[in-house]
Amino acid sequence: MSLLRASSSILRKVVGISKVQSCAPTLNVLSKRFYDPDPTPPVYDQSLIEGEDLICLLDSSEILSPEKKARLALKYGLIPEDYHPMNDHDFNLGDYPHLPAESVLERDPHYDWDDPFYRRNYGEPISVDVDLYSPLILDTRPLPHDPQQQYRVLFGALFSCFFLWWLGGKYRTNLPRGPKQYPEHYPSDEILHSWEWDSFEKRGLEPKLKERTPVTNYTLEKYKWNPAAH
Amino acid sequence: MGWGLSRSVRIEDEPLGKSEIYDKFEDESRPVREMFVTTEEMDKASLLRKDRDYCAHLFMDIMKCRREWFPEYYKCRPVVEKYQHCTVNDIKHRMLEYERTKRLMAREKQRLAIEAN
Numbered sequence: 001m002s003l004l005r006a007s008s009s010i011l012r013k014v015v016g017i018s019k020v021q022s023c024a025p026t027l028n029v030l031s032k033r034f035y036d037p038d039p040t041p042p043v044y045d046q047s048l049i050e051g052e053d054l055i056c057l058l059d060s061s062e063i064l065s066p067e068k069k070a071r072l073a074l075k076y077g078l079i080p081e082d083y084h085p086m087n088d089h090d091f092n093l094g095d096y097p098h099l100p101a102e103s104v105l106e107r108d109p110h111y112d113w114d115d116p117f118y119r120r121n122y123g124e125p126i127s128v129d130v131d132l133y134s135p136l137i138l139d140t141r142p143l144p145h146d147p148q149q150q151y152r153v154l155f156g157a158l159f160s161c162f163f164l165w166w167l168g169g170k171y172r173t174n175l176p177r178g179p180k181q182y183p184e185h186y187p188s189d190e191i192l193h194s195w196e197w198d199s200f201e202k203r204g205l206e207p208k209l210k211e212r213t214p215v216t217n218y219t220l221e222k223y224k225w226n227p228a229a230h
Numbered sequence: 231m232g233w234g235l236s237r238s239v240r241i242e243d244e245p246l247g248k249s250e251i252y253d254k255f256e257d258e259s260r261p262v263r264e265m266f267v268t269t270e271e272m273d274k275a276s277l278l279r280k281d282r283d284y285c286a287h288l289f290m291d292i293m294k295c296r297r298e299w300f301p302e303y304y305k306c307r308p309v310v311e312k313y314q315h316c317t318v319n320d321i322k323h324r325m326l327e328y329e330r331t332k333r334l335m336a337r338e339k340q341r342l343a344i345e346a347n
Binding site for chain 1: 244245246249252256257258260261262263265269279282283284320321323324325326327328329330331
């Protein structure tokens, strides 16, 4: 009995369950569900942005003075030369800076970023299209070849294939043939391309198109061809 | 090689695309081309229009063989070769018909020219 009790306690320790069910992970097993591998630094989760630090609307009629521009650039962590407000650019986003549309993948992967996945440092200005240019969505890196040259090569190859097809249709290498002979005549044969374009229901339900007439064709052979001899 | 280049370019002497001329020069004294299956048998086999030609019996043999030997289609290779033999002979027959009609057209043209003079 004591052996059973000891084994059950060992099993409980290994599996990590107890008689009292709880959502929180036990000490024995570190659940991945509650484990944050990239925790927020303690200073940042207590930060509160309010007042002038929030995005403010700008009056587009007045020209930005250098002092105000420097102040707004400092607010977003930029130098004044790089700061261009999005006030009337695409839609009114106030004094939020207009940042270049470059993907995260363009950044240096070997640099020691604070956030290695998004390749971003804390306190860095973030584009409004940050979700669009995230590493899994858009890749704005330059292509290995010139796209126009790629299109030229692609359409050149395609049109040369079509040209060869047309050439082979124009200059046949086989002997010319007569029409194919069939032992029966369908009324729908007189309609051009009726086999391809007419539906089966239409052809099958019309009694006029159902009437078939036998056709006699004649051979050119002096002696009949015996298929069993071959 | 060179068949297409050595061909005549006078299209009015060629029966290309003129199906009425074949009916005009039809000779009924020739032996009748034999069909090995009837229309009812082809209907029962539900053959498509393009397969209801003079090789339909071999096509039906292929279908039967494939149904019997599925999925071992390589067993039907001799039957398929027979069918190919038949289709190639059909193409040869069409070429001969073309050449015959072309020569008859030339002969008729010559005759009409003599009669006019």
